[in-house]
Structure formats: C-alpha cells, structure tokens
Amino acid sequence: MSELSMLQPNELWRFFSNICAIPRPSKHEQALSDWIVSWAQTKKIDYQIDSIGNIILKKAATSGYEDRQTVALQAHLDMVPQANSDSNHNFTTDPIQAYVDGDWVTAKGTTLGADNGIGLASILAVFDASDIAHGPIEALLTIDEEAGMTGAFGLEPGILKASILLNTDSEQEGEVYMGCAGGGDTSAVFEVSQQRCPADAKAISISISGLKGGHSGCDIDTGRANANKLMLRLLAKAQSQSKVQIASLHGGSLRNAIPREAKTSFVFEAAQLADMQHILKLEVDDIAAEYANVETNLSIELNTIDAPVDAISTTNSAEIIASLNACPNGIISMSQDIQGIVETSLNLGVIRFEANQVSALILARSLSDSGRLYVESMLASLFELTSASLSHSGAYPGWKPDTDSKIMKVVQDSYQELFNKRPNIMVIHAGLECGLFKTAYPDLDMVSFGPTIKFPHSPDEKVEIATVARYWELMKKTLANIPVK
Known part of the structure; x- marks a missing residue:
C-alpha cells in the first residue's frame, strides 16, 4: 500500500490506502465504520451513527467562512466484491491489493473499490485538513449502497442541516452530474x-x-x-x-x-x-x-x-x-x-x-x-x-435534473476557474443515492462529480491518477466558492 501513499494529492491517497486495507463488501462495512469512528474520536471530530448505520460527521467553518451555506459531502462505505475465477480473495477478511499500473491504480484480481473509495477518501481528507477553506460542512457516509441502498433508504429527516449536497460517486472527470436513473x-x-x-x-x-x-x-x-x-x-x-x-x-x-x-x-x-x-x-x-x-x-x-x-x-x-x-x-x-x-x-x-x-x-x-x-x-x-x-x-427513485440548480453553477464556474474550460453537464444511467436523499430532504440542492474510474463492478476496475488530482482541486475550489446563506 505504500506506493499509493506516495501519489499526489498525498492526503487523499493516504486515506484511500487505509480504506483498501479494511475489508468492506456490501453489508460488511462495520470494520471500516469502526475505523472511521476511531479516527474521528482521535481528531475530535463530531460524529454520530444513525439508526440504520450511516455515519454523519460535522465540522465548523474555517475562519472567514462562517456565513456560507452548510454543505454535506456524501459517499458510501461499501464496495462491490468481484474477483477473477483464479483468485482466492476473501472480501470479508482480505485487504484489497491495490497497485500503480502506469497512469492508473488498479487491484490484483479483484475490484479496486475506487467506487466509491476515492470519494470517501476525499471527504475524510477534507475533514482531516486544517488548510482547506470551507463553510460549515457535514459528511454523510452511507452503508450498503451497492446491494440495496439500505443507508439511503433509512436516512431520517432532520439529521442533516445542509442545504447543499456534493455526491462523490460519479466516475468521469470533466463531467458533472445533475440526475441519475432509478431502479x-x-x-x-x-x-x-x-x-x-x-x-x-x-x-x-x-x-x-x-x-x-x-x-x-x-x-x-x-x-x-x-x-x-x-x-x-x-x-x-x-x-x-x-x-x-x-x-x-x-x-x-x-x-x-x-x-x-x-x-x-x-x-x-x-x-x-x-x-x-x-x-x-x-x-x-x-x-x-x-x-x-x-x-x-x-x-x-x-x-x-x-x-x-x-x-x-x-x-x-x-x-x-x-x-x-x-x-x-x-x-x-x-x-x-x-x-x-x-x-x-x-x-x-x-x-x-x-x-x-x-x-x-x-x-x-x-x-x-x-x-x-x-x-x-x-x-x-x-x-x-x-x-x-x-x-x-x-x-x-431516480434523481430528476434541476436546471435551476445553484450548486451546479458553482461547480461549473469552479471548474472553469481551475481548468479554463467548462465541464460537461450530464445525467448518469446508474443508481446514485441522490434520488432517495430527496425523499428525506426535498429542498437539497445536489450535484455529483468524481475522478475517472473505468470498469467499476469488475476486476478490471481502475482509477486514473491524474484525474484524482483534478477532482481534488475541484472539491477544494467548490468548497471555497459556496455562496453565503
């Protein structure tokens, strides 16, 4: 795992390396949940676990950003357990053997878990950092997304105070998602x-x-x-x-x-x-x-x-x-x-x-x-x-696109500032949890973005290293550009 920790942005890859070391197939996320709670306690980060098993983290605004809208950063804890037929990997006990392969990070004979492990790592890195400008932030880390969206189904009204949600579960850098399929x-x-x-x-x-x-x-x-x-x-x-x-x-x-x-x-x-x-x-x-x-x-x-x-x-x-x-x-x-x-x-x-x-x-x-x-x-x-x-x-339910989304405009402008081009605004034919969040929080303004991940849900899964860096810069820029309340 040490070679992952050498990649940039170091703070994100360090968390992803730790995540890969903890088995977390769907319905077996407890070890990872315990690790996150222990880390939050060490860092004196406010946390709670709701009745279904989701983790909610909270962090105050950095100096000068107290008047910004509250943002929820969202990822799921679990990963899809798929292995090649010649692999003896046990997803409930064995760590993911991630390694660098040229411009990509992949795993030996199994799914990598970059879906949604990179997003999860980025959220933990934001909460861990002392040099990232942001308003009040929350993290919503859900269970069992891949095998039934149990965490999203069980999310209760009132736990989150955010008016904006940034979902980190999309898989093409340069594309920003404003809707998804139901199923x-x-x-x-x-x-x-x-x-x-x-x-x-x-x-x-x-x-x-x-x-x-x-x-x-x-x-x-x-x-x-x-x-x-x-x-x-x-x-x-x-x-x-x-x-x-x-x-x-x-x-x-x-x-x-x-x-x-x-x-x-x-x-x-x-x-x-x-x-x-x-x-x-x-x-x-x-x-x-x-x-x-x-x-x-x-x-x-x-x-x-x-x-x-x-x-x-x-x-x-x-x-x-x-x-x-x-x-x-x-x-x-x-x-x-x-x-x-x-x-x-x-x-x-x-x-x-x-x-x-x-x-x-x-x-x-x-x-x-x-x-x-x-x-x-x-x-x-x-x-x-x-x-x-x-x-x-x-x-x-699916996530119906909102063409008047304010956070979509913020992400677009942030991307333009960083990379001197506009991102593609897309709807994804995959089941993000955003549609279910609207049930408990109908007024949430939501958007989804992430790095480039190829072949998720298969042992060929891989994430492009350069796009992780761009995704991280977009996350930080977006948080700095969140509008006032």
Missing part, C-alpha cells in the same frame, strides 16, 4: 422437479469466462456480452436439437454487475451426441465472431461429461430455457430528452439452481419511474406464461 429488482423463481436421466444419456458442460463484465448502468451501452444470456443462447440451441434436462445452472454474482462468467450442464439423448456437439460448436464460433472486437478474452468451453442420475425434468428445463432466453436484457430505450443517454435498461444479473429451485435476479434501471414500471410489466407478462413466481423489490 428496482425483479426475482423470478421456478419450482422444479427432478427426473431420472435415461441410462445411456449423454451430458455436456458449458463454461463461459473471460468477459469484461462491468457496471450494469455505466457500461450497459458498451456492447459487452452478458454471460447469462450467452449461456441461455447455447442451451436454447441445444434444446432445438433434443429434449434436454438441466443438471446445473450458475451464472453471474451480483444484480448490478454485467455477468462475466456462467456455467451449466445438461443431459440429452445419447443418439444426438455428434449432432449436439456440432451445432454447439457452430454457435460458439458465431458468438466469438460477433464479439470479436469487444470481448477479446472470451472463453467458451464445451466438454462431454458423465451424465448424473437425476436432473431437472424435461418440462421444467424447456420452460426455464425458453423464458430466460427470451428475457429482455441490455438497453431497452434511449432518452428522448438527453442525447446519447440510456433511458431504460435491464440486466439479467444472477441465475442459480439450488434446492429444487431455479432463480433469476434482474435489475431494471430507468431515468423515469414510468420506464421502470413498464419494463417490470414486460417481465411480469413474460413470466406469467410460465410457472415462475415473480416479485419486485428494492425500487428506488
């Missing part, structure tokens, strides 16, 4: 029965790996393959050749990450072996050709294996394959108001076969509640044709 989870569960496999049955296993994956919001428009959809595509091809029985089914790991890996095995009539191998090989070749320019490390392995004694019945298998193969995925519509921005999308994130159940978890995102509700109705219509039970949960 919600859909779960489809099939109750399945086991059926004895024919005595002379054959079986094939399919293993898909090497995909880039990524953030199911920010990267949904990159054309990357979804391992679950490729797996279902191959199963559907097999089903067209012979009645099959699914023996195993496992794909993806998180609802908000584009699946990078998937595995399945299935049983079929012995007489179809040669033809089955042939058509699957052709389909694999087609997939490889289609994604040649995007998924340069794609690997699809087909192996003939011993057939199990029992597998999912042919009836249940056919229903599962047909419905999940037909399940919409990726971009559903583009915004008609903001050019180049995804309006609505779906991510078939997780598929599991466990204990006589096959389950699928799908994340919907949309800039509008009506768009999310429409795709949820699409999914309901699809799965109503099957025996699956369907449930929707965890819906959260």
